[in-house]
Amino acid sequence: MASTVTTGKRPGYGQLLRTPGAWGFLLPGFAARQPFAMLTIGIVLLVQHTTGSYGSAGAVAAVTGVSMALFAPQSGKLADRYGQRAVLLPGVLVHTASVSALTALALADASLWVLFAAAVPAGASVPQVGPMVRARWAAKLDGSPLMQTAAAFESVTDEFTFVVGPVLATALCTGVHPAAGLIAEASLTLVGGLLFAAQKRTQPPVRRFDGAVGTQARVSAFSIPGVRVLVVAFLGIGTVFGGMQVSLTAFTEEIGNPGANGLLYGIFAAGNMLAGVVFGAIAWKTGPRRRMVIGYIGLTLAASVLWTIDSPALLAVVGLLVGLCIAPALIGGYTLVEPLVPASARTEAFTWLTGAVALGQAAAVTTAGQLADAHGSAAGFVVPLVGTALALVTLLALGSRLTPATAGTTATGLVAARGTSGMDHRTRVTVD
Numbered sequence: 001m002a003s004t005v006t007t008g009k010r011p012g013y014g015q016l017l018r019t020p021g022a023w024g025f026l027l028p029g030f031a032a033r034q035p036f037a038m039l040t041i042g043i044v045l046l047v048q049h050t051t052g053s054y055g056s057a058g059a060v061a062a063v064t065g066v067s068m069a070l071f072a073p074q075s076g077k078l079a080d081r082y083g084q085r086a087v088l089l090p091g092v093l094v095h096t097a098s099v100s101a102l103t104a105l106a107l108a109d110a111s112l113w114v115l116f117a118a119a120v121p122a123g124a125s126v127p128q129v130g131p132m133v134r135a136r137w138a139a140k141l142d143g144s145p146l147m148q149t150a151a152a153f154e155s156v157t158d159e160f161t162f163v164v165g166p167v168l169a170t171a172l173c174t175g176v177h178p179a180a181g182l183i184a185e186a187s188l189t190l191v192g193g194l195l196f197a198a199q200k201r202t203q204p205p206v207r208r209f210d211g212a213v214g215t216q217a218r219v220s221a222f223s224i225p226g227v228r229v230l231v232v233a234f235l236g237i238g239t240v241f242g243g244m245q246v247s248l249t250a251f252t253e254e255i256g257n258p259g260a261n262g263l264l265y266g267i268f269a270a271g272n273m274l275a276g277v278v279f280g281a282i283a284w285k286t287g288p289r290r291r292m293v294i295g296y297i298g299l300t301l302a303a304s305v306l307w308t309i310d311s312p313a314l315l316a317v318v319g320l321l322v323g324l325c326i327a328p329a330l331i332g333g334y335t336l337v338e339p340l341v342p343a344s345a346r347t348e349a350f351t352w353l354t355g356a357v358a359l360g361q362a363a364a365v366t367t368a369g370q371l372a373d374a375h376g377s378a379a380g381f382v383v384p385l386v387g388t389a390l391a392l393v394t395l396l397a398l399g400s401r402l403t404p405a406t407a408g409t410t411a412t413g414l415v416a417a418r419g420t421s422g423m424d425h426r427t428r429v430t431v432d
Contacts (some may be wrong), residue, residue, distance in 0.1 A: 034161055039185055062362045080204075092190055096189055130154065130354055234333060248261050248319075288335040307381040
């Protein structure tokens with residue numbers, strides 16, 4: 001099932017960014033989500049400096065990623081129940097303190113097990129600003145064709161974050177002090193998170209669950225079958241990010257040109273950003289589920305040849321193709337959350353997807369690293385192939401679960417949608 005919403009006015013980025021109140025949460029949200037991309041590389045560079053071991057540094061970073069993936073949905077569930085501000089304010093304080101403690105312990109040459117223990121709260125308390133921004137878009141654009149544009153915009157923002165964040169953290173760690181990356185991460189989290197939390201008017205309303213007439217029944221996002229299918233799909237996408245990071249590093253070292261790693265990964269990331277920009281600017285006639293499946297098929301096919309490549313130029317081309325295919329899969333998945341999940345559980349749903357990417361990335365970093373150490377970069381590139389292939393099989397086999405419970409297999413109807421101006425308008429919804 002896929003749904004397409006069409007109106008007389010073609011949706012676009014300009015129209016999206018003119019949504020009342022959008023800039024109020026976009027700007028602080030962008031600052032507050034930068035630390036998400038700085039944390040892992042900041043830990044790796046600091047712990048490697050203090051221990052002399054990339055293996056130990058990667059293990060501590062992996063603990064942080066797994067902890068974040070496991071605790072993020074609980075943070076989202078609490079935000080849906082009590083409001084984003086109520087969760088974000090203590091969250092940024094705990095995260096700032098946890099990262100500061102981890103930094104101090106690493107500089108004090110604490111044992112590896114102590115660093116593991118400190119990495120758990122640092123990961124568990126990562127503020128889920130990206131999912132919170134998406135939930136604010138969903139609340140403002142409920143039933144609007146601009147939801148697809150918003151999903152594309154957020155995908156590009158995420159990818160831009162993962163380009164800027166690591167570069168900033170690396171520059172600080174290598175040019176200022178090995179701990180400077182984590183110090184900047186904690187500072188940005190505190191300042192950006194508090195500014196974002198201050199935007200009270202745009203946060204989604206908290207739903208009442210007191211059993212009175214007209215109130216909604218509380219539902220966990222993960223109890224919805226379609227969300228579980230999306231989680232598996234996003235795990236596969238996470239294996240691409242993690243596998244590419246490690247395997248590209250190993251590949252450039254094998255060819256004696258480690259400096260090319262940044263260029264190759266930048267091309268891969270640029271493909272994702274470019275596809276996201278274009279994808280959101282097109283008025284699609286096919287629904288998000290179909291677009292997601294097509295994008296995932298392309299992603300799996302592109303990943304299937306990575307392990308065969310021994311030329312940097314050819315790897316750059318294929319890496320670009322892999323990046324181009326990620327955005328349609330991600331955007332399609334995020335767009336499906338709105339029809340699948342009630343408003344009372346959307347922040348939780350978005351955190352499940354973000355956490356799935358982080359968990360897949362952490363697993364891929366560990367697995368690809370071991371394979372690359374033992375058998376070379378070609379073996380590491382097998383990880384994105386296996387991850388996407390397994391997720392694609394799940395997506396094809398259980399794709400029917402991405403159908404909203406209230407929709408039939410084929411239906412065309414008129415629904416009333418409320419625009420951001422507060423005026424009711426008629427919107428045609430096609431479900432195919």
